[in-house]
Amino acid sequence: MIDVPTDMLLWALLGALLPVFTMTIASLLGRWSLHREKQKMQKMGQQAQADATSAMDADAGSTREAKRSCSCQASVNGGKDEGAGKKILIAYATQSNTACTLAHKLFSTLNTVLHEASCEEAQQGSVCCRGGRYVPEVKVLQLAEEGRQCSVDHLLESHAYSFVVLIASTYTNGTAPGSSQAFADLLQDAYTDFRVPRDALAKTRFAIFGLGDVAYGAKHFNRFAKNLYTWCNGLGASFVVPPVYASEANTVSLFNVFTASLVKWVSRVVFTADGVVVMRKPQRAKGTRSPTGDDAASLVRAAPDSEDEEEEEAGNESRGGGKMLNNSRSNTNESAGDVEDVVTDDDDGGTEGEASMTSASDPQELLYPRLRQNLQRQGYHLVGSHSGVKLCRWTKAMLRGRGGCYKHTFYNIASHQCMEMTPSLACANKCVFCWRHHTNPVSRSFRWKVDPPQQLVAGGIEGHQKMIKQMRGVPGVTPERLEDAMQVRHCALSLVGEPIMYPEINAFVDLLHERGISSFMVTNAQFPEQLRMLKPVTQLYLSIDAPTPEELKRIDRPLFEDYWERCLACIRELRRKPQRTVFRLTLVNQYNTENVAAYAHLVRLGWPDFIEVKGVTYCGTSATSTLTMKENVPRHEEVVRFCADLCAALAADTAPKDKRTWLGQEPEPATARAKFNSNENKTSDNSKENNTNENTTEEGGAAAAASSGPYCIACEHEHSCCVLIALRRFLVQGVWHTWIDYDKFTALARSGRTDFTAAEYAAPTPSWAVFRSNEKGFDPTQLRVHRKSGKPVVVTSGC
Numbered sequence: 001m002i003d004v005p006t007d008m009l010l011w012a013l014l015g016a017l018l019p020v021f022t023m024t025i026a027s028l029l030g031r032w033s034l035h036r037e038k039q040k041m042q043k044m045g046q047q048a049q050a051d052a053t054s055a056m057d058a059d060a061g062s063t064r065e066a067k068r069s070c071s072c073q074a075s076v077n078g079g080k081d082e083g084a085g086k087k088i089l090i091a092y093a094t095q096s097n098t099a100c101t102l103a104h105k106l107f108s109t110l111n112t113v114l115h116e117a118s119c120e121e122a123q124q125g126s127v128c129c130r131g132g133r134y135v136p137e138v139k140v141l142q143l144a145e146e147g148r149q150c151s152v153d154h155l156l157e158s159h160a161y162s163f164v165v166l167i168a169s170t171y172t173n174g175t176a177p178g179s180s181q182a183f184a185d186l187l188q189d190a191y192t193d194f195r196v197p198r199d200a201l202a203k204t205r206f207a208i209f210g211l212g213d214v215a216y217g218a219k220h221f222n223r224f225a226k227n228l229y230t231w232c233n234g235l236g237a238s239f240v241v242p243p244v245y246a247s248e249a250n251t252v253s254l255f256n257v258f259t260a261s262l263v264k265w266v267s268r269v270v271f272t273a274d275g276v277v278v279m280r281k282p283q284r285a286k287g288t289r290s291p292t293g294d295d296a297a298s299l300v301r302a303a304p305d306s307e308d309e310e311e312e313e314a315g316n317e318s319r320g321g322g323k324m325l326n327n328s329r330s331n332t333n334e335s336a337g338d339v340e341d342v343v344t345d346d347d348d349g350g351t352e353g354e355a356s357m358t359s360a361s362d363p364q365e366l367l368y369p370r371l372r373q374n375l376q377r378q379g380y381h382l383v384g385s386h387s388g389v390k391l392c393r394w395t396k397a398m399l400r401g402r403g404g405c406y407k408h409t410f411y412n413i414a415s416h417q418c419m420e421m422t423p424s425l426a427c428a429n430k431c432v433f434c435w436r437h438h439t440n441p442v443s444r445s446f447r448w449k450v451d452p453p454q455q456l457v458a459g460g461i462e463g464h465q466k467m468i469k470q471m472r473g474v475p476g477v478t479p480e481r482l483e484d485a486m487q488v489r490h491c492a493l494s495l496v497g498e499p500i501m502y503p504e505i506n507a508f509v510d511l512l513h514e515r516g517i518s519s520f521m522v523t524n525a526q527f528p529e530q531l532r533m534l535k536p537v538t539q540l541y542l543s544i545d546a547p548t549p550e551e552l553k554r555i556d557r558p559l560f561e562d563y564w565e566r567c568l569a570c571i572r573e574l575r576r577k578p579q580r581t582v583f584r585l586t587l588v589n590q591y592n593t594e595n596v597a598a599y600a601h602l603v604r605l606g607w608p609d610f611i612e613v614k615g616v617t618y619c620g621t622s623a624t625s626t627l628t629m630k631e632n633v634p635r636h637e638e639v640v641r642f643c644a645d646l647c648a649a650l651a652a653d654t655a656p657k658d659k660r661t662w663l664g665q666e667p668e669p670a671t672a673r674a675k676f677n678s679n680e681n682k683t684s685d686n687s688k689e690n691n692t693n694e695n696t697t698e699e700g701g702a703a704a705a706a707s708s709g710p711y712c713i714a715c716e717h718e719h720s721c722c723v724l725i726a727l728r729r730f731l732v733q734g735v736w737h738t739w740i741d742y743d744k745f746t747a748l749a750r751s752g753r754t755d756f757t758a759a760e761y762a763a764p765t766p767s768w769a770v771f772r773s774n775e776k777g778f779d780p781t782q783l784r785v786h787r788k789s790g791k792p793v794v795v796t797s798g799c
Contacts, residue, residue: 085134085136085137085272085273085274086136086159086160086161086162086271086272086273086274086275087136087137087138087139087160087161087162088110088136088137088138088139088161088162088163088164088165088271089138089139089140089141089150089160089161089163089164089165090103090106090107090110090138090139090140090141090164090165090167091103091140091141091142091143091150091155091164091165091166091167092140092141092142092143092166092167092168093142093143093144093166093167093168093169093176093177093179093180093183093184093224094142094169094177094179094180095169095171095177095178096169098169098211098251099167099168099169099211100142102167102209102211102251102255103140103165103167104140105255105259106165106167106259106262107138107140109259109263110138110262110263110266111138113263113266113267114135114136114138114266114271115135117267118135134271134272134273135271136162136163136271142179142180143166143168143176143180143183143184144179144180144182144183145182145183145186146179146182150183151183151186152183152186152187152190155187155201156190156196156200156201156235159203159204161204162203162204162205162271162272162275162276163204163205163206163207163240163271163276164204164205164206164207165206165207165208165209165262166206166207166208166209166225166228166232167208167209167211168180168208168209168210168211168224168225168228169210169211169212169224170210170211170212170213170216170220170221170222170223170224170225171224172216172430172557173216173220174216174219174220174221174223174224175223175224176224177224180224184224184227184228187228187231188227188231190231190235191230191231191234191235196235197235197236198234198235198236199235199236200235200236201232201235201236201237202236202237202238203275204237204238205237205238205239205240205276206232206237206238206239206240207239207240207241207243207258207261207262208225208228208229208232208239208243208244209225209243209244209246209254209255209258210222210224210225210226210228210243210244210245210246211225211246211251212225212245212246212247213247213248213441213442214247215441215442215443215444215559216442216559217444217559221245221247222245222246225243225245226243226245229243240262240265241258241261241262241265244257244258248371248441249364249368249371249441251370252370362449363447363448363449363450364448364449365385365386365448365449366385366386366424366425366426366441366448366449367382367385367386367425371440371441375388375425375440378390379391381463381464381466381467382463383451383455383456383459383460383463384451384455384456384459385448385449385451386423386424386425386426386448386449386450386451386502387421387422387423387424387425387451387456387459387460387502388421388422388425388463388495388496389419389420389421389460389463389464389467389495390420390467390495391420391464391467391468392405392415392418392420392492394408394415394418395415395416395418395420395468395485396471396474397415398414398415398416398481398782399416399468399471399474399476399477399481399482399485400474400475400476400477401476401478401481401782401783402476402782402783402784402785403719403778403779403782403783403784404416404779404782405418405717405720406612406614406717406720406722406724406777407490407492407520408779409715409716409717409769409777409778409779410610410612410715410717410724410738410739410765410769411539411738411739411740412739412740412742412763413490413518413520414484414489414490416481416484416485417484417485417487417488417489417490418488418489418490418491418492419460419461419464419488419490419491419492419517420492420494420495421460421464421491421492421493421495422493422494422495422496422497422499423453423456423493423499423502423504423505423508424446424497424498424499424500424501424502425440425441425496425497426440426441426442426443426446426448426497426498426501427440427441427442427443427496427497427498427501427524428442428443428444428498428501428524428526428527428558428559428560429442429498429524429526429556429557429558429559430442430556430557430559431545431555431556431557432554432555432556432557432588432591433555433586433588433616433617440496440497442559443501443559444559444560445501446501446502446503450502450503450504452504453504453507453508453511454511456508457508457511457512457515460491461488461515464488465486465488468482468485468486469486471485476783488515488517489516489517489518489742490517490518490520490742491512491517491518491519491520492520492522493519493520493521493522494520494522494541498523498524498526498527499521499522499523500521500523500527500530500531500534501527501530505530505534506533506534506535509521509534509535509537510535513746513749513750514750516742516746518538518539518740518742518745518746519537519538519539520537520538520539520541521534521537521539521540521541522541522543522584523540523541523542523543523570524542524543524556525542525543525544525566525567525570525571526558526560526563526566526567526570527566527570528566528569528570528572528573531570531573531574532573532576535754536577536579536748536749536754536756537579538579538580538740538742538745539579539580539581539582539740540574540577540579540580540581540582541581541582541583541584541612542570542571542574542581542582542583542584542606542608543584543586544567544571544583544584544585544599544602545585545586545592546591546592547592547595547598547599547601547602548595548598549563549564551591551592551595552564552567554591555588555591555592568605571602571605571606572605572606574606574608575605575606575607578658578755578756578757578758579756579757579758580609580610580740580758581606581608581609581610581758582608582609582610582611582612583602583603583606583608583610583611583612584612584614585599585611585612585613585614586614586615586616587613587614587615587616587634587638587639587642588616588632588633588634589631589632589633589634589638590631590632591632593634593638593642596642596645596646596649597649599646599649600646600649600650603646603650603711604650604653607655607656607659607727609659609726609727609730609758610714610724610725610726610727610738611643611646611711611724611725611726612722612723612724612725613639613642613643613646613722613723613724613725614639614720614721614722614723615633615634615635615636615638615639615721615722616632616633616634618632618633634721635721636716636718636721636723639721639722639723640713640716640723643713643723643725644713646711646725647709647711647712647713647725648709650709650710650711651708651709652709653709653710654710655710655727655728655729659710659727659729660710660729661729662729662732662759663757663759663760709728710727710728711725711726711727711728712725712726712728712731713725713726713771714726714730714731714736714738714765714770714771715736715738715765715769715770715771715777716771716772716776716777717776717777717778718776718777718778719776719777719778723771724738724771726738729759730762735764735765736764736765736770737759737762737763737764737765738762738765738769739762739763739764739765739766739769740761740762740763741761741762741763742761744760744761745761748760748761768780
């Protein structure tokens with residue numbers, strides 16, 4: 001055993017323990033260092049938090065001090081929720097969605113102005129904004145009693161609004177739109193009810209923008225908007241700007257001015273949760289000229305642009321409105337001068353506060369920019385300042401060899417050579433079934449700049465040819481048909497508006513005849529004087545849309561108050577015309593299809609050569625038309641049944657001598673009856689394959705045709721749901737003569753004679769066009785297109 005010295009063992013033990021000891025010491029030192037660093041960081045965080053708290057307390061103290069000294073303390077919410085404060089209301093009454101569109105446009109503008117003002121003050125360091133400037137909520141509601149809209153009770157009792165803007169359209173006869181009629185009745189009741197406080201609306205500011213049409217005369221122009229002003233003013237309302245009453249031609253410009261007025265007022269006030277605090281208007285330096293510009297120049301007196309006595313009435317009506325506005329200003333808390341920067345009153349006080357466009361010494365153009373844009377968007381080629389042409393769908397169809405319109409079947413018109421045109425886009429009616437969407441203006445007279453007829457005829461043909469050229473390359477359009485279509489042979493004056501209103505209509509018609517173009521004149525039976533002065537046309541139509549004054553008012557919505565007397569006078573004038581005359585009936589179920597006896601009475605008054613009976617054209621349900629395909633559009637068999645009933649109602653009558661003779665001689669009824677009955681038997685055998693419903697309808701039509709009355713069914717065009725009733729004198733030796741010899745008519749028109757008769761330019765009607773033929777009025781030379789189901793395409797539109 002080796003003896004190891006003790007000291008060596010000790011040194012060896014120390015050497016082994018030294019690394020362990022060193023590591024332990026290093027670990028302890030590291031932990032201590034981390035602990036110290038952590039404590040240091042905690043102290044720094046606590047100090048930073050304390051500094052931040054001190055800064056926030058200082059800011060809060062300064063803010064509280066500023067609130068106590070700020071003159072705009074009312075602009076702070078005061079601890080209330082934003083939704084609990086008073087709001088801004090934009091309420092509208094609309095018939096065609098124009099007022100609704102303007103309301104939402106104003107909604108966007110006011111919202112932008114209010115929030116931009118709040119942000120601007122915040123950037124400028126306004127203490128009021130730091131404290132929370134109150135920005136009122138802007139709401140848009142309809143003036144209606146149904147649903148969650150703006151009802152009268154809501155307006156009078158809720159006290160939820162500090163500022164209310166009313167944008168109201170006026171409907172026929174100065175009434176409120178249908179959806180707002182109940183609201184109007186209840187507000188009028190509140191106005192006349194002594195139990196309703198006269199200051200019910202005293203804490204609410206108002207502004208009114210009216211939408212109307214000067215064509216309805218001073219009595220009805222913006223009547224609903226004016227009534228709103230009267231009723232609200234009588235209940236204590238104060239108005240921040242004068243009421244603005246716009247017409248169709250100046251709606252956009254006046255609404256822009258109206259909006260600018262409101263924006264200027266809003267920028268000068270402070271809204272609070274409890275209402276409005278008005279700030280003082282900056283004083284204008286002496287000698288400073290009132291701001292003019294486009295805005296100030298646009299807001300001038302409201303006088304409907306009418307003639308003679310109506311102008312005087314308009315002035316009186318406007319002067320009354322001006323006085324009422326002055327009274328309202330005296331009740332307004334804020335300075336009435338706030339609107340002087342935008343609205344300049346007339347010195348004579350004639351129409352102070354009511355806004356509209358003045359009529360210049362020279363007549364204005366009918367086609368103002370917005371109307372021109374709307375019509376061009378619908379496919380019109382506009383000619384001059386008040387005329388237009390449009391390509392009919394039947395023109396396109398015949399260009400493709402797919403059939404012509406009912407005028408092709410009834411009267412031998414070549415549809416691809418027919419120009420649909422009007423020399424006057426204005427009309428005196430606003431019919432419920434108008435397929436032109438009421439984009440055209442209405443008037444009781446032609447009060448615009450008059451373009452020469454040479455310009456209209458040349459421009460119309462040029463525009464028509466341009467649209468025809470666009471059909472090049474369309475499937476089915478051949479070069480031969482395209483070349484034929486470039487030669488206009490017919491002019492259907494039935495596009496839109498009232499063509500007979502055009503002051504130079506006789507010169508216009510003469511120019512057509514000089515070019516060998518036939519004229520089919522359609523008028524709405526409201527202008528008897530113009531009808532009396534009208535020169536011979538190829539075929540003259542009267543639209544008889546209803547047989548009684550009540551139904552006519554409901555369906556045509558005429559501007560004239562004596563519309564029924566005018567209609568009867570036009571029928572009497574039509575009776576005096578020796579050329580071809582037509583009653584045009586548009587059947588609308590639930591409107592004008594029941595009173596056949598009343599229609600028969602009108603027929604006896606006018607004795608037209610033909611009666612066109614057509615089912616209404618469905619153009620979709622919109623704000624301007626509430627007709628539906630299911631409830632209002634009659635089927636072809638219903639139209640035939642109506643025609644059979646009308647012929648039966650006239651069966652006991654005898655036509656006047658001039659309506660019985662054919663080229664001056666009485667026809668031979670026995671021979672004609674025999675041949676006609678023979679023709680009926682042949683067509684009846686060919687129609688046995690039809691269903692039971694069609695057989696029943698045809699039997700009714702056959703009964704009408706075989707009756708002894710002066711009228712019977714002659715032709716039909718099933719594809720446009722149209723039937724032609726003709727005087728029996730056009731049935732010559734068993735052959736219908738509803739077609740027209742256009743070359744003969746041109747020669748007669750150029751001869752200078754005005755006494756030539758319809759028989760002198762009549763032509764035989766082919767068998768395929770007569771009633772109860774297998775073709776149902778479809779030209780067999782054309783290609784009939786069928787659906788995939790195998791059923792023929794039935795088209796329900798045309799001119």
